[in-house]
Amino acid sequence: MKARVIVTLKPGVLDPQGKAIEGALKSLGVSGIASVRQGKVFDVEIDAENREAANRKLAEACEKLLANTIVEDYAIDHE
């Protein structure tokens, strides 16, 4: 089974990299960009009986390693 884990900074946590990208897009003349926040994507192949079991394992992976839940949120998508 394939899944995608998306890790993003929690709202309100300062994101200097996102700000830099936002500034670079503006200087490139890409119009209409109000703000940018950078996150991470993990494409994971996982052995699990069903989607619910996969979600449980992926949540464990996020809590233990993929996200620092002090400052990051995570979401799980399936293909």
Place this chain on the structure above:
Amino acid sequence: MNSPLRAAVILFPGSNREGDAARALEQACRAPPAIVWHDDRALPEGTDLVVLPGGFSYGDYLRCGAIAARARIMDAVRAHAARGGLILGICNGFQILCEAGLLPGVLMRNTGRRFLCRMQHLRVENVTTPFTRGYALGQVIKVAIAHGEGNYTIDSAGLAELERSGRVAFRYCDAAGALGGAANPNGSMNDIAGVYNETFNILGLMPHPENLIDPLVGGIDGRGMFRGLTAA
């Protein structure tokens, strides 16, 4: 005569300040520390102090310190902490301790987005621990900083608890000891440069006291920490 402090420096792939830490410890202890590989399961018998050195463990992959915090030796480091053993995390070592949950908070990207490598003044905020008893309360020391992710961040309840319990070890300041503004190099909350755990046997700090132990390199303000650690 007390037996000398027995120190162990943990070496992760990508650590690069282990030699500096070892030199500072050897100067203070008059014996070289053990160097322990990240994949080992145990610390040398009788280890009093574990040092997690600076560097870029695992290339800062995922998040600074995230992979090292899950290395095999960390179970032994955790057990050492639970026994009340001393742990000092410097720079990447501080990041590792936060990622391991042994210290609260997280080190985020510097607000100015730059890697900073220069001298920095610190104010010593608590001198009742083995790490800082070699200093005077409020003393301003000048040491090196070298980091891109040193912006100490914690939730408001956690920050209030650190302040209430005297767990802020060092704050960034100017030469006169004044806080704030340009004296804060990386945006750290409350100018925090280093923090203790609840029981004050673990210290993490971003600056490098281990680099300021020899007049040849511009100062000896780091000696107080290692002298304090080795004083019985």
